[in-house]
Amino acid sequence: MPKTFETTTRPLGAQISHMLKDRGVDVIFGIPGVHNQEMYRGIEEAGIKHVLARHEQGAGFMADGYARATGKPGVAYVITGPGLCNIMTPMGQAYSDSVPMLVISSCLDEVSARKGQLHQMKDQRAAAETVCDWSFEAGSAEAAYTLIDRAFVEFDSDRPRSKHLQVPIALLEGQAAPVTRNIVEATRANPDAVQIDMVIDQLKDAQRPLFILGGGVVKGQSDNIAGVIKTIGAASMVSTAGRGLVSPSDPLAFGPCLARPSSVEIAASADLIIVIGCELAEVDIWRHRLGHNAPMIRVDLDPVVLADDPLTSVSVQSDGADFIKGLAARLGGPLQTQWDIKHIAKTRAGWRAEVMAERPNIVPVVDAIREAVSADTMIYSDMTQLAYAAVEVWDMEMVGHWHHPSGFGTLGYATPAAIGGAIGRPNMPTMAIIGDYGFHYTCQELGVAVELGLSLPIILWDNGKLGEIEDSMIAAQIAPNAVIAHNPDYCKLAEAFGAKSTAPKSLEEMQAAIQSAFKADGPTLIYVTPDILN
Secondary structure, three states, rough: OOOOOOOOOOOHHHHHHHHHHHHHOOOOEEEOOOOOHHHOOOOHHHHOOEEOOOOOHHHHHHHHHHHHHHHHOEEEEEEOHHHHHHHHHEEEEEEHHHOOOEEEEOOOOOOOOOOOOOOOOOHHHHHHHHOOOEEEEOOOOOHHHHHHHHHHHHHOOOOOOOOEEEHHHHHHOOOOOOOOOOOOOOOOOOHHEEEEEEEEHHHHHHOOEEEOHHHHHOOOOOHHHHHHHHHOOEEEEEEEEOOOOOOOOOEEEEOOOOOOOOOHHHHHHEHHHHOOOOOOOOOHHHHOOOOOOOEEEEEEEOOHEEEEOOOEEEEEEEOHHHHHHHHHHHHHHOOOOOOOOOHHHHHHHHHHHHHHHHHOOOOOHHHHHHHHOOOEEEEEEEEHHHHHHHHHHOOOOOOOEOOOOOOOOOOOOHHHHHHHHHOOOOOOOOEEEEHHHHHHHHHHHHHHHHHOOOEEEEEEOOOOOOOHHHHHHHHOOOOOOOOOOOOOOHHHHHHHHOOEEOOOOHHHHHHHHHHOOOOOOOOOOEEOOOHHHH
């Protein structure tokens, strides 16, 4: 039966909101201004919830956190000029971490012949393009509709990344015909049987095959991937973004160890490497090369990744989760390999001991937090030493439940991203872990969590300094400089926003505070320092 299209003519700004609603958008994050107010004309009429951020950076991180929690694109509305500039950091984070985010901004109608206009930039579109997949300006209503649909199709079929659409103010204000475009159902590329059998032939000839799984697998239909990996019977490693893809109880699992320097020895001992949905980028392995000499099979949606390693013998452009499931189905039974289970367990224990030696005052805190939360808790962490230790020693039982700003590595991510995640998963446990310095970047977004009554524990780790930078300076024989800043009374600051706060004096008090925070009628700042171990 042919689709019946709406016939109502509206200002384009309102039509865009109605179109987004038809494409499944229920929430928009943003801040209105005189330049983009026409985009707000149709939000309520379309039945979309708008979340008012305190800063466009916060709006972007909320959209990112919402997208990671739900698998749906995060959408943000911002104004011309400074609004777009403020959200560029979240756009860069979403681009590097493969998060579907659509930023729609207003733009000036003419910038070549007119100067000195409010919010004017030399080239706003080009500026945005430096941190996202693409940035286009719509010259007509139909162009805006087409570009929105292009974004949604690419989110579903390609590697999901941030995208930017800007619309001139006069165009937003002008009357526009309704959308008369069918909603496109897009799917990702799947491997065929020939490709899978080619990989199986190499697997059966290998004695020590090693799977490396990354966040690209998480982006697919990754339900029960841990069980499927276990049935394949090969050794595995996961990236930070891939935690939860392999069960911690799997005796052949090396865990999230790619950043450990000695993981190079494991890679070198393998006679076949199968990398699925992982770039093996600097932020994955923290060295120039994985360290292998064996042939490598790459499975990824991104063709750039497929051609990255000179030892690649087979490349498959495919959704990673579907590839793993197809491989297990056609393999017919577990592989017989020469991996030593006792050696794997000993290696994992050794890596944990290394982290404890490097961060002796942090791992016990991580362990206590893990004991206090349920397996279905979704965690958003920041660039802080507490998180750096946690992503190596905290075994995740569920896939896609820990989100860390690995690629762009921005400070201030965790609080607003966790707010977006909590909005996307109502009545489900969500938690933020952030450092004292990073908290400064986006602490104003506490007001959003208070307004919405989100039961959100925010663990603030305060070591009184930029601890990781100080350690790096000392290691480089640089006298530590500019690593200590005056901090406020964080508990009073949180209370000034209307949030709850607590400063536990022991690990047991911290655990009780976390559990209470999940039941509270608003966010709770849980202030923790290294003194909690004394």
